[in-house]
Each structure stands twice: as structure tokens, then as C-alpha cells.
Amino acid sequence: MPMKHFTVRETWLHRVNPSFKLAVCLVLFAIVLFTDRINFLVNLTWVSLLMFLFATGFPANMLLMFLLPVLLLLVSSSTSMMFFGKGETTWLQWGLLHITKESFFRGLHIGFKSVNFALLGYVLALTTKPVLLIYSLMQQCRLPAKYAYSFMAAVRLAPLVAEEFQTLRRALAVRGVEEQRGIRGFFAKLKAYSVPLLAQSIRRAQRMAVAMEAKRFSRSSARTYYYHVGFSLPDVWFALLWAVAIAAAHWAGTQYPYFDIMDVR
Numbered sequence: 001m002p003m004k005h006f007t008v009r010e011t012w013l014h015r016v017n018p019s020f021k022l023a024v025c026l027v028l029f030a031i032v033l034f035t036d037r038i039n040f041l042v043n044l045t046w047v048s049l050l051m052f053l054f055a056t057g058f059p060a061n062m063l064l065m066f067l068l069p070v071l072l073l074l075v076s077s078s079t080s081m082m083f084f085g086k087g088e089t090t091w092l093q094w095g096l097l098h099i100t101k102e103s104f105f106r107g108l109h110i111g112f113k114s115v116n117f118a119l120l121g122y123v124l125a126l127t128t129k130p131v132l133l134i135y136s137l138m139q140q141c142r143l144p145a146k147y148a149y150s151f152m153a154a155v156r157l158a159p160l161v162a163e164e165f166q167t168l169r170r171a172l173a174v175r176g177v178e179e180q181r182g183i184r185g186f187f188a189k190l191k192a193y194s195v196p197l198l199a200q201s202i203r204r205a206q207r208m209a210v211a212m213e214a215k216r217f218s219r220s221s222a223r224t225y226y227y228h229v230g231f232s233l234p235d236v237w238f239a240l241l242w243a244v245a246i247a248a249a250h251w252a253g254t255q256y257p258y259f260d261i262m263d264v265r
Helices: 018-034 038-056 060-084 101-126 130-139 146-173 184-215 233-255
Strands: 090-094 098-099
Touching: 018 038, 018 101, 018 130, 018 233, 038 101, 038 233, 060 098, 060 101, 090 130, 130 146, 146 184, 146 233
Parallel strands: none
Antiparallel strands: 090 098
8 A cells, every 4th residue: 555645844943953953952851851840831831732733844634643642641651640649638549549639730740741752852853854963963063973974874774674674584484484483483583583684784884884984984084064054043043932932831830820739749
């Protein structure tokens, strides 16, 4: 069945410097991780959700599909704390199930943290080209070229390994190799697949290492780049947007709280 193609609309977020975008997202991860104010976290979740929906440039049906695991993550992470947490104000108790006011808000707090992590990760992944990110890390963050190009080569080799796995699987089927069951069959299958794939990977890695050495990737001298990644106006807008969003989320969470509890600790 042919795969249905979709078009991605390039937005201003795609033009933000990749390494700068990564740095801002890491700061946001730290803020979300160490905050204990649930109202502030809810407001920050709205900002992340709006950016995910309207600034990534993906079609609506794809965005909704991406949101399904986020909702599952919200439910699974929050209910585990809600149902088995501790607290003084009991709302419901039935066998091992014990829901208190404190455990409910702590579970909700953990759930919104998980959602923020997922949405920020989506925003970073859906609007950043891996090649430009590597070039930006080399040019702005001074990442050595031998590590950067090695990582890009490893990413490019992943489809080749998958193709070799399929070829090996068909070859074993053509030769009539029967698959044993149980623990013995598992180890036999592991040996049949891992040894050839590992040998091919070692040969390919050796050839690539020799090629990179011939191209003087191990030297620390200045290099020229095919892609030049720099800073532009969208970087300023990206930083200002999140600065204003954090300040507004904190102010709205204090002045117009969703819940009467401020600190879930």
C-alpha cells in the first residue's frame, strides 16, 4: 500500500538557529523540571501547545496523531501518582486505591510536566533539520568536526543496516533455515543475525575511518563548511517569546490561579 505524502509548511520557527533553539529548549526543560507551582505549569503548557499546533508547519491530521501519545503520557504519568499517593485529605479509598487531594494535585503536576517535555521535544524535533543542527554545533558551539561528521555518518548508515537485516532475513528464508522456538531458538536467531550484521558494520566503520583520516578530519585546523548557519531575527523573536511567555505564565498563575493550591510540595 503506497504511503501518503504530506507537505510541511516552513514557519519562522524553522529559521531559528538550531543550536540556539536547543539551548533555549534545555533551559525550558530545566524550568519545567524544577518548578513546583502547578498553575504556572498549566499556563506554560498552553504556550507549548499553541506553539506546537501553529508554529511547526505540519498538517492538522499529523499533529493530532502526534498528540495521541502525549495524551497517553498525561494519563499514565498522572494516574500513577493520583491513585497510590499519600496525603491527609482523602477523596476516595477502595482497597489499594487511595486518592487524596494532595496526591491528585501532585499527579496532575507530574502529568503536566510530562506533557511539557513532550511538546517541547516535538517543537524542537519537528522544526530542526539534523544536518543543520550538526553544522550549527560545529560553527557556534565549536564541536570538533570528527565527532560531528561521525554522528551524521552513523545516522546515514542506519537505513543501510535495516536493509541488510531484511536481506539477511530473506536469504535465510530462501535457504530453508527453520526458526526454532523457545530459548534455544532465540539464541540461534540472535547468532544468525548478529554475527553477519556486526561483521558488515565493522568493515563499513573501518572503511569510513580510513576515508575520514584521508580527508584530515582528525586535524584541528580550520575547515570550510558547505552550509553556513548563523543568527538572524527569528532567534530574537524566539527568545523574547519565551521570556514573555514565562513572565506571563507566572503572573497569570499567581493572579488568576486555576487551583487554590499554589505549591504541590
